[in-house]
Amino acid sequence: MPELDPVIHAQGRLRALVTLATLLPGDRLTFPRMQELLDMTAGNLLTHLRKLEEADYVDVRKRSRGRSSVTSIAITPHGRSALEGYRIGLRQLLDDVPQADEAPSSTAS
């Protein structure tokens, strides 16, 4: 049975990474837009982003614009391949389920 990535096993982080992965390579999302796309509170999204950043799945950048600052987020190549691996892992789990059910009956006969 394949092991699933614990970092994106939480639904919120999974959705956050999926959202970033729909962007074209090189594109970034601003924090408020990402919040809007995910329908999450700022605190919630910040917590998820911190964990994703620790795993090097996302790149969070802050730059100043006038008196305020803009935070933008992009998925890293590492994050993209982690998501792809996670997806493949889930599909393998699904494929494995019927085989696991069949296994005992075939040995019994």
Place this chain on the structure above:
Amino acid sequence: MEPTTSSVHDVDGDDGTELTAAQRLAVIDAQEQATQRQLEPDPLLMLGPWGVAWLLGFGLLFLRFGPDGRTFVDLPDWLPLATLFTGLVLAATITAVLGYRSYHGIEGPSSLQGAMYGWSWFLGFGALMPIVARMGNQLPADEEGLLWGAAAVALTGVLYMAGGAVWRDRWMFALGAWIATTNVIGAMAGPGWHSLIVAVAGGGGLLLAGVTTTVVMRRRRAR
């Protein structure tokens, strides 16, 4: 592995482990589709208003200022152009609002492409119109109207083709090529006929392209 109530409602917690693999794949698909819907404006709403503006505006121009100075419907002189410009301004407003709603908060190569493409429309028309105004002065009224219409529609066709090249969008390129080609046929046919051809082929083409790309996009997302 039935999910508990808490895991279904979980958005942020770590008890999401109780979701099944199938449910997780469904979460991924749903999020992908929801994001795409919000990041890509509906092509029908982006192209349709322009199609309606051309259909009505150029349609009325044809009815009022027909071929060989004929008048099919005795409308006030100002009405066809006023309708066309009102329609174009409305279409531009709708496109700008929808574009902003979809593309705001995205930074990087895509937004640079979009910005340069937007400026191409603005500067393209800015560069063409003073020349047309200068040349048009020398012409009889019906030929002057034809020059304005044909020049503006030709540039529109070219910009759609360029948009097709930028986003590797065959439908957008085909739309531009269709507009540019039918525009030339109209211009050759002369004043009056040009309005009819642009109304039907151009306006109709924009509407058809809007419907077709919307259908193609929905099918691609449903896959």
